């Protein structure tokens with residue numbers, strides 16, 4: 001670490017990303033937001049539907065704990081865990097990208113994907129072959145000294 005770097009004078013490193021990957025990440029962010037919003041809404045409904053004993057402080061205040069005799073005490077605790085996770089992890093901003101430009105995969109990218117698929121198939125075939133004879137051979141080959 002140099003003094004220049006510590007003071008933030010070095011230029012910020014940049015990462016170039018393919019448009020296909022960039023739009024995929026935006027879409028994943030939007031999906032995450034939609035999913036967490038659904039989880040938050042449903043968890044809130046469960047918390048609101050929980051039954052309480054008379055005089056339970058948790059009936060009106062979310063942060064209060066239930067009385068020991070409340071019938072839905074455990075359900076409420078689980079729903080509150082989901083609710084707080086949803087509140088904490090929902091992306092603040094994620095707009096749905098519609099009508100984005102379609103970018104044809106490049107010839108190199110397509111070849112790389114096909115090659116990866118072929119490698120996976122070969123690996124799968126090797127695993128299947130290994131699985132077919134799971135038992136060790138009766139006479140394992142022993143090491144022999146080279147003469």
Ligand SMILES: [Zn+2]
Pocket residue numbers: 051052053056057058059065066067070
């Ligand atoms: Zn309660």
